[in-house]
Amino acid sequence: MKQKLIQVLPEVSKPARYTDGELHAYHKDWRQTTVKMALAFPDTYEIGMGNLGFQILYHIINQRQDSLAERVYMPWVDMQEKMKEAGLPLTALESGQPLADFDIVGFTLQYELSFSNIVKMLDLAGIPRLSAQRDSRHPLVIAGGPCAFNPEPLADFLDCAVLGDGEEVIHELLDAVTSCKEQQLSRGDTLLKLAWIPGVYVPQFYEIKYTNQGKIKTIRTTEAAVPSTIVKRVVADLDQAPFPDRIVVPYIQTVHDRAIVEVMRGCTRGCRFCQAGMIYRPVRERSVETVKRQARQLLDSTGYEQVSLTSLSTGDYSKVEQLVTELAAECRRRGVSVSLPSLRVDSFSVKQAVEIEKFKKTGLTFAPEAGTQRLRDVINKNVREEDLYEAVDAAFASGWFQIKLYFMIGLPTETWADLDGIAALAGNVLEIGRRRIPKGGRKPIVNVSVASFVPKPGTPFQWEAFNDQEVLLAKYNYLRKQLRHGGINFSAHDVRASYLEAVFARGDRRLGRVLARAVDLGCQFDGWKEHFRYDLWMEAFRDEYIDSEFYAYRKRQADEVFPWEHLSSGVSRKFLWLERERAYQGVTTGDCRFAKCTGCCVCQDLGVANMLKGGDGDQ
Amino acid sequence: MGISSSVRLRFSVGETGRYISHLDILRLMGRAVRRAQLPIAYSQGFSPTPKLAFASTLPVGLTSEAEYVDLQLRTGIDCQTVQARLNSVLPEGFRFLAGADLPERYPALMSLITTACYQIRVLGDAPELAQRIVGLMAQDQLMIVVKRKHKEKQVNIRALIDSLVYDAPLRQIELQCASGVKSNLRPMDLLPLLGLGLGDVLIHRSALLIKTDAGEFLTPFDVLKE
Ligand code: SF4
């Protein structure tokens, strides 16, 4: 199989995506291993390789005697064609074994626009699309990642989905599959066993009934033994969680091609649009010592020239100053640089950024998200304009000349005044740059990047409507006019892609038919501008008699039964609704990490707590 | 065996390395040097890069057993140790095969190279290839089209070819041609003249040589013995 694949390589773009043999890739013996799992990433090699969670799982599974994990990424379209010509199915990178020969195929659900690629990958692998069509000869098709909190559009395709942190549950899953294999259990019995594992959701054991208006009436279990609610898994102490001392180092440049250490998981800032900030609660930090040790081990084993401290909001790490200072000093001796991917205006001193990135004046990014204080209060984005100006002032003063600002439009309660606010803010930042950068220095550049707000499951805004496409376009045009300045670059996200994301983010099982149809029509790589075919998607909706606007534009009722009602991140629905009410009142909610518990219920219900390692606010 | 602060190494690029671009090989070697914890010298400046000097850029798609790199070290280690330590941390597509200590002063490797040898393995049938090659070599003008920055140019490459023979039983073309900063022929540019496409062959670089004024061909190691 591998030999045949090698023969088509000269004729495809970026063949090194498919060659394997990278440093620290595992090549385990198939005959000596009981359970074989393919980790599948529904996007290109370059994007998938940058995913830390994927690398962690790869490592954990391969550390087990009885199991092996291999990787597979979505082949680019030219490769798909060559595979088709040569009659080759989708194979795993390491062994070249067909995906269909694995016991488990586990997909990463990173974003909604990769759903079509998942279906396409099943097709390329020759694995029957639907769970109902598969039997004991086929692999179990499972999924995890942020979109697993509403995997319903994929419900018919998946055998199970895993909610929350994967480090512990993966072992339980592999153990269960091993024992089912040994006992030669049927497909149905195997799934019943898996449904017993906390955090594992087997969609086929849940029956959805709809009302006459097409809303969900009830979600009921069809088997007595399965739980009525699946609660996410959560690793209580990140210092105890396994972390790879080596990761696969690609031959070719990929996104995040550097050593990545996760300094903490979860964020309790409570921005009301933010799904990650809700579903990954509570905050669990690694200790400074652990982070430094892991960074050291990774640098030793990979030889990377840069280490990145990652998390949802690294600037909020309780000992960020100490960590960065100590790590930067150590790295300087090695000729290695440190980077922080997420800067916060109000918690991260630009001084620190200056300290660590002085040699690369690429550009600093800030995310005020909304243009006025009023709207920032609505979305609970705790950024004050003065702080932002102070931060960019310091940045310009210390040699940066490029600032990137992220905003969202289409947020609940937004008015034109909020758009004016975006323009004013960007203009002020530019003005500060002009004043600050000394004569003869480079001209300041402000890059304004604007995306459309997409209501996400499990957030206080899960009840909200996605803004009308026409209206969004008008807003973009308005902004573009307002921002027509020398020195300001404006970039807008594709409204139609956001619309599709909005449909699928809160979609239910009925969308599975549309998904299948869209893939038949040729949809794939929806996240890639050059491949996104909105027209084909709309055709798929028409063909299946499904109204996409019902999913995107409809404001949900207070008592709406959501498609993900039975899937829990531990954050209570009551809290989310309360937060929504407070949004409309323009009342902000504090960060429970630094002040009192704000009552989202994760800690109480899951028996965990915010864990600020050695920070002053340790609780 | 001398202790030197610079070493010259020869390495191979295998099957899994053939699609790695020169830039990626540079990065890969830099990382290997860090993993091996060799006392490499770094360039000055804000983002220091290890001092590695390569003999040539291997075109993407080729394997090779004749790539050379000079490493400048901060303290003296003998070349065997350097070679062994690097080999223990390299990914599967790359291997160091030989090494030599460098004298204190030596010219940049890249500027020395004049010639390369290639083995071009023909995958399918090519019945007329032998005659075709004889015919080509009898001419004193061989024009090919090369693309340089969106412009197409006709060039006569006859003078760049030292020898071109076909080994029919092995189905292998042996090519020796100019390679280096002064004049250079990329083996794949020759394929159209042979009636072959990129997918029809596997190209392997078997030697990188330095032509002396006396017309002798020396390897980058031989040249050190002069
Ligand atoms: S700071 Fe806000 S947007 Fe960022 S991760 Fe936390 S909750 Fe989400």
Ligand code: SF4
């Ligand atoms: S339960 Fe309280 S302390 Fe725990 S994450 Fe929720 S709001 Fe914060």
